[in-house]
Amino acid sequence: MRLLLAGLFFATLLPAASAAxxxxxxRLLNAxxxxxxxxxxxxxxxxxxxxxxxxxxxxxxxxxxxxxxxVADPHAVEISVTxxxxxxxxxxxxxxxxxxxxxxxxxxxxxVKKRGLSFTHAEFGDSDALYPGQTVYAVGTPHGLTRTVTxxxxxxxxxxxxxxxxxxxxxxxxxxxxxxxxxAINPGNSGGPLVTEDxxxxxxxxxxxxxxxxxxxxxxxxxxRRVAAELVKQGRxxxxxxxxxxxxxxxxxxxxxxxxxxxxxxxxxxPGSPAARAGLRASDILLALNGVKxxxxxxxxxxxxxxxxANLPVGSRVKLSVKRGAQxxxxxxxxxxxxxxxxxxxxxxxxxxxxxxxxxxxxxxNQLPDDTGVIVLGVQPGYPAAESGxxxxxIITKAANTAITDLAELRKIYDAYTAHPEPLLIEAQRNRxxxxxxxxx
Amino acid sequence: xxxxxxxxxxxxxxxxxxxxxxxxxxxxxLKSVVAVEFLVQTEIERRPVVVLxxxxxxxxxxxxxxxxxxxxxxxxxxxxxxxxxxxxxxPFTAEYLGQDPFTGWHFLRVEEKARALLTxxxxxxxxxxxxALGEELWGIGLRNKDExxxxxxxxxxxGMITRLPQKTAILTADVAGPGLPVFNxxxxxxxLALNSFGQNFLLFSRAQNGVPILLVNVDESSIALxxxxxxxxxxxxxxxxxxxxxxxxxxxxxxxMDPAVAKFLHLEHQSGVVVSDIMEGSPAALAGLKERDIIxxxxxxxxxxxxxxxxxxxxxxxxxxxxxxxxxxxxxxxRGTEQLEVKVTLGEEPKMVREADRQYFERLGxxxxxxxxxxxxxxxIKPADGRxxxxxxxxxxxxxxxxxxxxxxxxxxxDGVEMKTYADATKKLAAIEADxxxxxxxxxxxxxxxxxxxxxxxx
Numbered sequence: 096m097r098l099l100l101a102g103l104f105f106a107t108l109l110p111a112a113s114a115a116x117x118x119x120x121x122r123l124l125n126a127x128x129x130x131x132x133x134x135x136x137x138x139x140x141x142x143x144x145x146x147x148x149x150x151x152x153x154x155x156x157x158x159x160x161x162x163x164x165x166v167a168d169p170h171a172v173e174i175s176v177t178x179x180x181x182x183x184x185x186x187x188x189x190x191x192x193x194x195x196x197x198x199x200x201x202x203x204x205x206x207v208k209k210r211g212l213s214f215t216h217a218e219f220g221d222s223d224a225l226y227p228g229q230t231v232y233a234v235g236t237p238h239g240l241t242r243t244v245t246x247x248x249x250x251x252x253x254x255x256x257x258x259x260x261x262x263x264x265x266x267x268x269x270x271x272x273x274x275x276x277x278x279a280i281n282p283g284n285s286g287g288p289l290v291t292e293d294x295x296x297x298x299x300x301x302x303x304x305x306x307x308x309x310x311x312x313x314x315x316x317x318x319x320r321r322v323a324a325e326l327v328k329q330g331r332x333x334x335x336x337x338x339x340x341x342x343x344x345x346x347x348x349x350x351x352x353x354x355x356x357x358x359x360x361x362x363x364x365x366p367g368s369p370a371a372r373a374g375l376r377a378s379d380i381l382l383a384l385n386g387v388k389x390x391x392x393x394x395x396x397x398x399x400x401x402x403x404x405a406n407l408p409v410g411s412r413v414k415l416s417v418k419r420g421a422q423x424x425x426x427x428x429x430x431x432x433x434x435x436x437x438x439x440x441x442x443x444x445x446x447x448x449x450x451x452x453x454x455x456x457x458x459x460x461n462q463l464p465d466d467t468g469v470i471v472l473g474v475q476p477g478y479p480a481a482e483s484g485x486x487x488x489x490i491i492t493k494a495a496n497t498a499i500t501d502l503a504e505l506r507k508i509y510d511a512y513t514a515h516p517e518p519l520l521i522e523a524q525r526n527r528x529x530x531x532x533x534x535x536x
Numbered sequence: 537x538x539x540x541x542x543x544x545x546x547x548x549x550x551x552x553x554x555x556x557x558x559x560x561x562x563x564x565x566l567k568s569v570v571a572v573e574f575l576v577q578t579e580i581e582r583r584p585v586v587v588l589x590x591x592x593x594x595x596x597x598x599x600x601x602x603x604x605x606x607x608x609x610x611x612x613x614x615x616x617x618x619x620x621x622x623x624x625x626x627p628f629t630a631e632y633l634g635q636d637p638f639t640g641w642h643f644l645r646v647e648e649k650a651r652a653l654l655t656x657x658x659x660x661x662x663x664x665x666x667x668a669l670g671e672e673l674w675g676i677g678l679r680n681k682d683e684x685x686x687x688x689x690x691x692x693x694x695g696m697i698t699r700l701p702q703k704t705a706i707l708t709a710d711v712a713g714p715g716l717p718v719f720n721x722x723x724x725x726x727x728l729a730l731n732s733f734g735q736n737f738l739l740f741s742r743a744q745n746g747v748p749i750l751l752v753n754v755d756e757s758s759i760a761l762x763x764x765x766x767x768x769x770x771x772x773x774x775x776x777x778x779x780x781x782x783x784x785x786x787x788x789x790x791x792x793m794d795p796a797v798a799k800f801l802h803l804e805h806q807s808g809v810v811v812s813d814i815m816e817g818s819p820a821a822l823a824g825l826k827e828r829d830i831i832x833x834x835x836x837x838x839x840x841x842x843x844x845x846x847x848x849x850x851x852x853x854x855x856x857x858x859x860x861x862x863x864x865x866x867x868x869x870x871r872g873t874e875q876l877e878v879k880v881t882l883g884e885e886p887k888m889v890r891e892a893d894r895q896y897f898e899r900l901g902x903x904x905x906x907x908x909x910x911x912x913x914x915x916x917i918k919p920a921d922g923r924x925x926x927x928x929x930x931x932x933x934x935x936x937x938x939x940x941x942x943x944x945x946x947x948x949x950x951d952g953v954e955m956k957t958y959a960d961a962t963k964k965l966a967a968i969e970a971d972x973x974x975x976x977x978x979x980x981x982x983x984x985x986x987x988x989x990x991x992x993x994x995x
Contacts, residue, residue, distance in 0.1 A: 342989055350951075350978060363988040377987045378952060378980050420952050462916050462985040484794060518800055522828075527916070528789035529812040529828060533796035 119218075120232075123294030124244075126153040126217035127287060129177040129236040130162055130186075130200070134170040137440040137449035140475030144172070150235030150287030151176070151200070152296060153216045154323065158202030161323055162286030163301050164191045165262045167198040170440075174200055177241065182212050190326035193265035193435065194334070195318055196301050198286075199326040217288060220295025222274065222315035225249050233278040233300050233311065235287025247278025247309065254312060255395040261302075265437050270334070270402040272395050273312040274298045280311030289313040334405035335430035337413065338368020339375065341397045348392075351380050351418065358382050358418065359391025359400055365459050373428045375417065382423075383416040405433060436460060439502055440472065443509050445516075446534055447478020452502050453490060467500050468492040468524070483532035485523055493522035512536075558674060558689065561723035567591070567655035569676050569716050570598060571620040571685040572630070572644065576606075577613045579896045579903055579929050586681060588715040589619070589644065590728060592770040593658065596651040598630065599770070601715040602640025603731055608889045608928075611777045619646045621653060622678055622687040634774030637782040637885075638857045643773050657717050658770065662763045663724040667694045667705060673726050674719055675712025677756050692758055701842055701851035702765040704730070710756035718760045725767075727760035782885035783859045786818020787811045788913060790852060792845035793830055801830075801870070807839035808832045808870065809852050815909075816918055823880040826871060833868035856882060886910065894928050895962045897969045900992065901934020902927055902941060904965065906958045915946055915982060924948045924955040925962070927981075939992040941981065948987065949980035968994075 130149045135142050149166030153159070160176065167174055167188055174186045184202050191198035207214075225231075229249045237243050253272035261267035276289060280303045289298035298313030325332045342362030348355055358380040364371045381389055381400075389400050407413055409432045417424045438452030450469035458466045468490045474481040485491070491499055494508045512519055516536030523530055568591045576583045587604040591597070598619065605614065611632060618627035628650035633643040646654070667673060671694045679686040692707035705718075705727060712718050712729035720726045734750040741747075774780075789812025798806055808830040814821045832838060834855045842848050859865065861884040869878050886909030894905035904925040911926055912919040927945040930937045947955060950968075955961040968977050976993045 340988070346976070347978070347991060350976065360989060363986050366985060378949065378978070378989045460985070483796065518796075520797065520800055524812070526789075527813055528791050529810055530791045530794070531797040531810060532794060533800050535796065 119294035120290070120292070121294070122215050123152075123217050123288065123290050123296070124234065124242070125179040125215040127151070127179065127234045127242070128153060128160060129241050130160070130166055130286060131175040131177070132167055132171050133173040134168065135172055136170070137442055137451070138473045140442075140447045140449050140473040140478065140480065141444060142442040142449070148236055148239050148283050149285045150283065150300070152234075152286075152288040152299070153202075153214055154219070154296075155216050158186075158204050158207065158214075159189065159323070159327065160186065160200045160202065161288075161299055161319060162198050162200060163262075163299065164193040164196045164198045164265070164267075165301075166286040167191065167200050168193070168263065176200070176202060178212060178214050179242070180212060180214075182210070184210075184212065190330035190332075192322050192326065192332045193262040193267055194269060194332070194433075195271050195314055195322050196262050196267050197299060197314060197319055197322045197326075199323055217290075217294070217296045219316045219320055220291050220297040222297045222317045225252055225274065225297060227252060230292055231276055231278055231297065232290050232292070233276065233280055233284055233287060233313075234290065235280075235284035235300060237279070237281035237283045239283055243284075245279040247276045247311070249274060250277050250310075251275040253395045255398060256312075259436070265435050268398075270398055270405050271314060271318045272398050273301070274315050276311045276313060277309035278311060279309065280313075284311075333409060334433040335407040335409050335411065336368070336433035337404055337428045337430055338365035338370040339381070339404070340365065341381075341391055341400060343394045343397060344380075344392050352421075353380065353418070356390045356392055357388065359389050359397070361417075365456075366462070367459055369428045369431055370415075370426075373415075373426045375415065375426055375428070376419070378419075379424075380418040381415060382418055383414075385414050386416070404430070438470075441469075441502055441506070443480075443505075445478075445513050446480045446509070447475030448480035448485075449473045450491065450502075450505070463490070467498050469499055469502065469505060471523075479534040479536065483521065483534055484530075485521065485532050489523040489525050489530075491521055491523045493520075495519055557721065561719065562676075562687075562689065564655065565660065565717070565719060565723065566622055566676060566687055567653065568657045568659070569622055569678070569687070570646075570654070571622070571678050571681070572598065572600060572604075572617065573620065573627070573681065574617045574632075575615045576609060577615055579898075580931055582615075588678060588713040590715060590717050591654045591656045592643075593656045594651065596630075596646040596648070596654065597633075597656075597770075597773060598644040598646060599715070600642040600644065601731060602635070602642070604715070605635070605642055610890045610892075610894070617644055619644070619650060620681075620685050621650075622676070622685050625684045632777065634777040635779040636769070636772040636774055637779055638854060639769050639772060641769075641772070657725055658767070660719070661724045662767055663720055663726045666697060666703065666762055666764070667720060667726055669694055669696070672721055673705070673707060673711050673760070674721075675729060675760075676716055677710070677713045678716075690756060697762070699840065699842055699847070701840070701847050701854065703762040704765075705760045705762060706733075707758040707760065710753060710758045711760065712757060713755060714757045725763050727762045728766045729757040730759045730761055732757040733759055778891055780884070781861050783856050783861050783863065783882040784819060784885040785856045785865070785880060785882060786815050786820040787825055788813040788815060790849045792848045794845070803830075803832070803870065805841075806832055807841060807845075807848050809839070809848055813913070815913060816920075819880050819883040823878050825867065825869065825878050825880065828871075829878075830870040831867050832870055832875075835866050836868065838868075889928075892928075893958055895965075896929070897965050898931075899969050899994070900936050900965065901931035902936040903929035904947060904958075904961055907946070911946065914944070916985070923957070925958055935992050935994050939979075939990045941979070941990060941992070942983065944983075946982040947979050948982060951977050952980075 128151045130151045151160040151162035176186045186200040189199040233245045254275045257268040284300045288296040297316045300313045302312045304310040340363040342360035361379045363377045415426045436456040438454040440451045442449045449472040453466045453468045455466045471489045519534040521532040572589045573586045589598040589600045617630040619630045630644045630646040674691045690711045692709035692711040695708045714731045718727045732753045734752045738746040739749045791810045793808035811829045865880045867878045892905040896903040905928040907922040912922040950964045979990045
């Protein structure tokens with residue numbers, strides 16, 4: 096009986112809401128675009144092009160479009176946008192931020208003007224004001240089905256998941272929580288907006304559990320607006336890094352004799368990171384950051400704490416108040432610039448070899464002494480690299496007796512090789528085993 | 537071998553013609569063949585294992601292939617060795633003597649009353665020369681325990697003889713159970729069957745077309761170590777169950793030098809091994825061997841030409857293991873553009889996993905063992921920094937398993953206290969295990985360079 100009443104209640108409310116939403120919602124529909132991307136991959140020893148389809152939403156009248164970092168990234172060589180009018184316009188990447196899975200592209204306005212095309216831009220809503228159960232809509236291009244609208248509710252306002260390889264092998268999710276919705280989100284919805292009934296953008300749809308039903312996730316508009324502003328200004332988001340990997344404290348307060356809702360467990364400390372050098376250790380409890388108390392009792396409380404650290408200027412000093420056993424200790428840590436594990440990629444066509452630079456982060460994770468070397472991403476059968484016996488996953492540390500400290504070093508050696516092909520001595524490592532190889536013309 | 541079906545037909549025809557001879561030879565040689573059953577006692581189960589063995593001497597010594605016993609098993613976990621003669625169900629008891637580091641063989645001694653019923657392999661004449669290409673060899677296979685290990689004849693022809701690094705015959709068909717002897721047509725001892733190699737096949741099914749798979753026959757083998765490699769080593773009975781003394785070089789990550797690299801370095805027609813890692817304080821380090829050195833010769837003898845290249849690494853390993861701690865190994869080494877001689881006084885191999893002290897905590901669901909020298913290699917630390925304990929076993933669905941603990945994890949702190957020694961850790965864990973009111977405890981654990989906090993919920 097109560098169910099029926101509830102149904103009645105909504106039934107009487109709905110028409111009024113629908114009338115109000117139609118104008119805003121229509122405007123939103125006209126701001127949603129399909130994005131076709133062709134991008135370079137370096138996986139198999141050579142450059143190849145890969146095509147993908149995603150969604151996006153126009154957020155300004157000068158043609159800025161917000162989408163996912165896993166839709167448009169720096170490997171993109173061709174971005175083509177289909178407007179609501181079904182006209183196609185090319186676009187270029189303004190910047191991307193894989194940590195929040197957001198990217199910003201800009202329409203070719205000269206072309207838009209020349210062809211007399213028009214578009215509208217969407218308005219943002221307040222993602223903080225959402226409540227669980229609130230009706231929301233996802234708009235986008237699932238499986239290439241242009242202009243699909245699906246409906247659902249906000250299932251959870253602050254879902255936490257971190258994925259160290261979530262965005263095309265790049266890290267994501269450490270600095271923001273996600274909106275969870277049961278509005279159907281499928282591959283191709285990525286980058287499209289999650290909106291309220293009146294068409295206000297409150298999230299950018301990003302991911303779903305494959306195989307699960309109605310578990311979709313979106314980046315909240317509060318995060319998206321801030322990241323978009325940074326990307327317009329600098330083309331990237333610069334963050335600080337100190338090397339703490341947090342853990343949630345739930346159930347451990349008594350063990351560490353803490354007052355409830357105090358502190359964040361330091362689950363691990365990256366070896367060689369600023370925090371490690373300052374003397375912080377796994378199992379320390381972080382009580383305060385620059386004198387401000389932290390509370391990391393639950394997983395979803397961790398991204399805001401990480402974000403506080405990330406937002407500090409690079410190179411700034413931060414005071415960490417820590418509990419270790421019964422001791423209270425203060426550490427001063429100087430922040431470094433946050434770097435992805437994934438380094439720059441390159442293809443050496445005449446060798447049939449594609450590589451990725453060893454980054455500081457990669458070196459740390461794999462216990463390498465420093466960031467010297469390039470990781471072999473792929474070798475093409477029949478080419479000198481493959482013939483020499485080198486294989487995917489090997490780390491080339493030396494070529495022609497020169498340490499490969501950066502990609503430019505190897506490019507120089509490659510250029511010399513292509514000008515005068517001569518056998519070249521390569522030193523590579525795998526699991527700390529050193530092997531020698533010869534690239535023969 | 538591609539010609540397998542044709543050859544087999546030929547062999548069967550030949551064997552038919554000569555059946556009387558083998559039939560005569562067979563019963564006597566059957567007496568040098570046994571099946572061995574023993575129990576492996578782990579934390580949560582007892583598992584019977586059946587392997588095949590060859591009688592090595594008149595004192596009831598039996599050799600088993602190296603693969604018969606997993607290397608991490610402590611001798612104390614191996615129980616109730618029983619020896620069965622082919623075609624019988626009455627076992628004799630036997631004692632485990634240990635593993636020889638050079639051959640890898642495990643040695644057993646069967647009880648007195650069985651010895652009269654057995655004939656050592658040395659009682660038969662050994663083949664004077666290595667078998668000729670195409671020569672027919674034969675051996676014995678044994679059925680399973682439920683068929684009383686019934687013996688059956690196997691025949692094959694020599695397809696090739698190669699050095700791996702020992703002289704090894706590869707036959708056109710399976711000739712014997714792995715670990716059992718192989719004879720020639722005159723009944724002379726020709727070799728000892730090793731574990732079979734994998735063979736490539738394509739698997740066709742309704743869903744998939746031609747998926748490449750590797751198949752290994754575990755009951756029968758077509759690979760035999762030649763008699764000349766077997767006979768000199770039958771007397772290598774371990775003096776101690778640990779198999780010690782074991783010679784130790786202390787150079788790790790050995791990689792064969794690619795022939796193209798040899799040519800580039802003007803070392804044509806030479807084989808070499810690149811050293812990746814020298815552990816601090818090891819004999820190699822003390823002798824001044826360096827990372828990136830290329831070893832070219834041992835005691836002045838250049839490496840033989842061996843294929844595939846990785847066999848060279850086994851060869852070098854055996855050069856060490858056939859010696860004793862205290863022996864000097866002279867290595868000719870290429871370092872940069874220099875060539876020099878490094879004289880290494882071999883040491884005694886540090887404690888191995890099977891020798892490590894270990895303790896099982898049933899309620900917590902884990903076994904920890906001492907931190908060993910070899911663990912410092914795996915965790916890339918200096919041997920002197922190796923403290924605490926290493927997880928040896930995690931019981932499925934136990935509190936330790938639920939917490940995410942895994943074998944080989946390095947436990948550094950328990951409840952916030954650093955575990956300096958094995959005794960510290962076992963004492964602490966025993967106290968937690970005994971405290972029934974405990975709801976949880978916390979461990980600081982390193983895995984792959986990352987150290988993190990694990991919470992173990994009890995009850």
